Structures are given as C-alpha cells and as structure tokens.
Amino acid sequence: MEIRKEILDILTKDAKIANRHIAAMLGIEEAKVAEEIKAMEDEGIILRYSAVLNTEVMGDLAPAEAFIELKVSPERDFGYNDIARRVYKFPEVTAVYLNSGRCDLIVKVEAKTMKAISQFVWEKLSVLEGVTSTETLFIMRKYKENGEILVEDEKEERLVVTP
Amino acid sequence: MNTEKLLARHVKEVPPSGIRRFFDIASEMKDVISMSVGEPDFITPWNIRDAAIHSIEAGRTHYTPNRGLMELRQLAVEYLKERFNLEYDAKDTLVTVGASEALDLAFRAILNPGDEVLVPAPSYVSYEPGVRFALGVPVGVETFEEDNFILTPESIERAITPRTKAIVVPYPNNPTGAIMTREELDAILPVIEKHDLLIIADEIYAELTYGRRHVSIAEGHEDRTLLINGFSKAFAMTGWRLGYACGPKPLIDTMTKIHQYSMLCASIMSQEAGIEALLSERNSGYQQVSHMVTSYNRRRALVVEGFREMGLSCFEPRGAFYCFPNISSTGLTSEEFCTQLLHEKKIACVPGSAFGKSGEGFIRCSYASSMENIIEAIKRIREFIEGR
Numbered sequence: 001m002e003i004r005k006e007i008l009d010i011l012t013k014d015a016k017i018a019n020r021h022i023a024a025m026l027g028i029e030e031a032k033v034a035e036e037i038k039a040m041e042d043e044g045i046i047l048r049y050s051a052v053l054n055t056e057v058m059g060d061l062a063p064a065e066a067f068i069e070l071k072v073s074p075e076r077d078f079g080y081n082d083i084a085r086r087v088y089k090f091p092e093v094t095a096v097y098l099n100s101g102r103c104d105l106i107v108k109v110e111a112k113t114m115k116a117i118s119q120f121v122w123e124k125l126s127v128l129e130g131v132t133s134t135e136t137l138f139i140m141r142k143y144k145e146n147g148e149i150l151v152e153d154e155k156e157e158r159l160v161v162t163p
Numbered sequence: 164m165n166t167e168k169l170l171a172r173h174v175k176e177v178p179p180s181g182i183r184r185f186f187d188i189a190s191e192m193k194d195v196i197s198m199s200v201g202e203p204d205f206i207t208p209w210n211i212r213d214a215a216i217h218s219i220e221a222g223r224t225h226y227t228p229n230r231g232l233m234e235l236r237q238l239a240v241e242y243l244k245e246r247f248n249l250e251y252d253a254k255d256t257l258v259t260v261g262a263s264e265a266l267d268l269a270f271r272a273i274l275n276p277g278d279e280v281l282v283p284a285p286s287y288v289s290y291e292p293g294v295r296f297a298l299g300v301p302v303g304v305e306t307f308e309e310d311n312f313i314l315t316p317e318s319i320e321r322a323i324t325p326r327t328k329a330i331v332v333p334y335p336n337n338p339t340g341a342i343m344t345r346e347e348l349d350a351i352l353p354v355i356e357k358h359d360l361l362i363i364a365d366e367i368y369a370e371l372t373y374g375r376r377h378v379s380i381a382e383g384h385e386d387r388t389l390l391i392n393g394f395s396k397a398f399a400m401t402g403w404r405l406g407y408a409c410g411p412k413p414l415i416d417t418m419t420k421i422h423q424y425s426m427l428c429a430s431i432m433s434q435e436a437g438i439e440a441l442l443s444e445r446n447s448g449y450q451q452v453s454h455m456v457t458s459y460n461r462r463r464a465l466v467v468e469g470f471r472e473m474g475l476s477c478f479e480p481r482g483a484f485y486c487f488p489n490i491s492s493t494g495l496t497s498e499e500f501c502t503q504l505l506h507e508k509k510i511a512c513v514p515g516s517a518f519g520k521s522g523e524g525f526i527r528c529s530y531a532s533s534m535e536n537i538i539e540a541i542k543r544i545r546e547f548i549e550g551r
Contacts, residue, residue: 163182
C-alpha cells in the first residue's frame with residue numbers, strides 16, 4: 001500500500017514520468033511499477049491522465065466558471081443523492097459536493113461565457129424538483145488551483161554554483 | 164599605493180575556492196543545467212517567511228542579546244534533544260550568522276599560531292581556509308570511497324601530532340554524502356579521547372539522511388564536542404544566514420567574545436524566523452522537513468541509478484543532497500571532466516578536486532534540483548561519456 005501511495009504522489013505531480021524513473025526513485029523493479037499502475041487503473045483509483053492548465057494565462061481560451069450554491073429539500077425516496085445525480089449528469093457541471101453549512105450542494109459549472117452559465121442556472125438547475133434556491137458565484141480570478149499558484153511565479157534565484 | 168603589499172601573507176597564501184573559479188565560468192554561459200548548487204531548491208516554507216514579515220511589521224528591528232534571543236536558544240537545545248538526543252544548555256548556546264560563522268569563531272577561539280586541526284578530506288571548502296585565517300594549520304585526514312568516506316581511527320591516529328587541538332567531524336558530508344553510524348563513531352572516539360581533542364561537529368545536514376536517522380558524535384560526548392547546526396539545509400533557509408553552536412561553557416564564552424566584537428548578533432528577523440521554524444515543525448511532527456527528505460530521497464535514487472547505469476562507480480550517498488560518482492575511468496581529471504561537460508553539454512557539476520586533493524577523480528553532483536533537470540542532466544552526462 002505504501003508503494004501505491006508513493007507512486008500516486010509521483011504521478012500526481014508528473015503523470016508523464018517514465019516508469020523506469022519511478023522505479024529508480026522507489027528502488028523497485030520497473031515491472032512492479034507498471035503492474036501497480038495497471039492495477040490502480042483497473043480498480044478505478046487512477047481515472048485518467050490530464051494536463052493541468054493555468055487558466056489565468058489562457059486569455060480567451062479559458063472558459064467561464066462559477067460555483068453555484070444549491071439549497072435543496074430532500075424528501076423520502078428523493079434524497080440528496082438523487083438530486084445530486086440529476087445535477088452532475090449535466091456536462092456543464094464539472095464538480096458537485098454535498099457539504100455542511102448554509103447551502104447543501106456546491107456545484108462547479110463551466111461554459112463558454114458567463115451568459116451561458118446564467119442561462120444554464122435558470123433553465124436547468126433552478127427548475128429541478130427539490131432545489132429550493134440557487135446562488136451563483138462567478139469566478140473572477142483564480143489565485144491557486146490544484147495546489148498550484150497561478151498568478152505569480154516564485155522564481156528560482158539560486159546561484160549556478162555554490163559550495 | 165601598493166595595496167598588494169598590505170595584504171596579510173597568511174590570507175594571501177590561501178587559494179581562492181575552486182568552486183568559485185568554476186562558478187565564474189558556468190555563470191557566464193546560457194541555458195546551463197546546474198547540478199552544482201549547494202543549497203535546497205525549496206523556497207523557505209511560507210509560515211516561516213510570514214513570521215519574519217510579522218516581526219518586521221511589529222517593529223522588531225533592534226539588536227538582540229549577543230548570544231541570540233533566549234527563546235530561540237531554548238528551542239534549539241530542545242530541538243537537539245528531541246531529534247538527536249543531545250544534552251546541551253541554552254545558556255551555552257550561541258546563535259550565529261550561519262553555521263559558517265560558528266566554524267570561524269571556533270577556529271579563532273581555540274587556535275594559537277601553528278596549532279593543528281584535523282580536517283577530513285574531501286569535505287566542505289571552508290574548513291581549511293578557516294583554520295588558516297585563524298593562523299592554525301589544517302591537517303588533512305583522507306577518507307576513501309572503499310571505506311564509504313568515513314573517518315577511521317587509524318587515519319586519525321596517523322595525522323595527530325603534539326600540536327593537534329581539534330578534529331572537524333562533518334557528517335552527513337558535503338561533498339560525498341557519507342554518514343557515520345554509531346558504531347563507526349564509537350570506533351574513532353577512543354583515539355580522539357586519548358589525545359584529548361576537541362570535536363567540532365558540523366551537522367548542518369543532520370536532518371537530511373535517507374533510510375536512517377542521523378546519529379550525532381556529540382551524543383554522550385557533549386563535554387568535548389562543539390556542535391554546530393543551523394537552519395539552511397533542514398528548513399531551506401540559506402539566505403537567512405542563521406546557525407548556532409552549542410558546547411562547553413569556556414569555549415562558547417570565548418566564541419561569544421569574538422562574536423560580540425565582530426558580529427554583535429545575528430539579524431533579529433532571521434532569529435524570529437528561526438523560532439517559527441522550530442516551533443511549527445515541532446508542532447507538526449516535522450512535516451515539512453520530512454516532506455523535503457522524501458523528495459530528496461527520490462531524486463537521490465534517480466541520480467545514483469543514473470550514474471551506475473553509465474558504468475560509473477557511484478558511492479551510495481546516505482545524507483545531504485550530493486552524489487559523488489567516481490569518474491576516473493574516463494581518464495579525465497575531475498576538472499577536465501567538469502569543464503568539458505559544461506562546454507559540450509551545458510551541465511554544471513563541481514570537480515571533486517575543489518574539495519581537496521583526495522576529491523580528485525570524483526565529481527560532486529547536487530540533486531537539489533527539479534526532477535526534470537535531473538533526468539535531462541543524467542541523459543546528457545551519459546551522452547558525454549558515451550561520446551568519448
């Protein structure tokens with residue numbers, strides 16, 4: 001299990017790293033690395049490998065994003081999971097969380113424009129049965145995402161050679 | 164005016180650092196991947212930086228007591244107790260401007276002209292000049308790859324003369340990455356005790372060991388050991404220039420005398436940052452330290468494996484963040500190897516000869532560099548060797 005944790009730690013920082021490098025780092029056989037990765041893929045632990053983007057420097061390439069806070073009234077045979085399911089099935093929805101606090105579901109939505117997001121909220125989310133209110137929080141600037149600071153670069157300023 | 168004539172002979176006689184010479188060449192070239200950096204590639208953890216900023220905002224901009232803030236000294240000895248089972252007193256602890264100052268003070272405090280200090284070789288470039296500036300005589304004690312670069316009682320015994328006063332014990336070692344185990348330390352202690360030498364233990368890399376915890380030679384021998392440590396490597400705080408020395412009272416008192424007339428005190432902002440470093444790490448169970456160690460350890464394995472795959476003999480480093488492969492099979496001197504590697508492949512490593520004669524035949528390759536850089540550097544060094 002410890003090996004899996006280490007492999008995941010390395011892969012989540014750099015998914016493109018070669019298995020033989022992972023093997024060298026952990027002092028295990030390359031075949032063992034391949035085997036564990038395959039197993040974790042089969043078990044659904046590793047879902048896919050994707051690029052991590054800095055939307056702050058993407059300009060028009062970046063989509064509009066918003067958090068939508070949903071208050072819902074779960075009823076018998078119609079609980080949170082059911083409402084959540086009808087929310088997360090929309091492709092515009094990139095994340096859904098059930099959470100404590102003043103709203104029940106936090107939903108992250110992505111679309112080409114803010115207008116498209118607004119439209120999605122009033123046409124699709126607010127009308128869902130069980131949804132009692134929505135509050136839309138447009139993301140205006142991202143400072144940090146996925147553990148990466150997006151807005152500044154702490155440059156390495158070490159001298160080339162030091163004792 | 165002939166300024167040359169003014170310069171003190173014993174200072175002039177000390178050659179400039181071999182590392183410095185190499186730095187001058189490397190820093191003028193573009194797009195060099197540097198594997199020659201002797202400092203962490205981590206930036207100081209934010210909470211530590213934040214503490215220093217707060218202390219400035221709160222107007223803490225004055226001198227501190229010569230020996231340093233009592234809170235810091237107290238935390239430092241508690242830290243040494245908790246991490247390395249050392250028994251030192253905060254009263255006999257001196258906060259210095261980096262571990263380097265502590266070394267300099269130690270040599271100046273103990274040496275009469277002509278007194279000798281045993282300095283393992285290869286090792287950090289400052290010991291020998293430090294002894295010379297204090298009018299002492301550094302005496303090299305060679306260590307060898309086949310002995311895992313450790314000190315042995317025989318080699319120490321051979322180097323001792325009636326004028327020998329102290330021995331520098333710098334483990335984990337820069338540049339070899341060697342450590343010494345309890346047994347290996349116990350083996351050299353009798354000869355040190357027999358000749359009544361002071362031990363100057365430079366343990367700046369104490370937190371950075373792999374597979375096993377660092378054992379201090381000072382453990383159980385605090386009364387004859389000047390323990391030098393600092394914040395640069397363990398907490399990624401090189402630029403703060405903060406270190407400390409703990410030791411026998413008369414020695415610390417004398418070092419403090421020099422320190423109070425020359426340096427006055429370490430900067431208060433750095434001392435405040437040091438307090439935060441020790442407190443926060445203690446409270447978190449040394450989380451950031453262990454995160455860094457894990458990260459160095461992976462890179463260490465990658466570099467060692469890389470050199471061995473090239474067919475070079477590479478001693479397995481167990482501490483610090485250096486790898487010290489033997490390049491003598493290439494037929495090049497270490498200086499030739501590094502110069503050609505730099506010009507042909509734009510990779511900067513440090514020639515082993517910069518760390519003393521016995522470093523000849525080796526290069527120092529720092530793995531405190533990004534994974535990408537390491538992988539690329541290994542690839543290019545392999546091309547360099549295969550292309551010869």
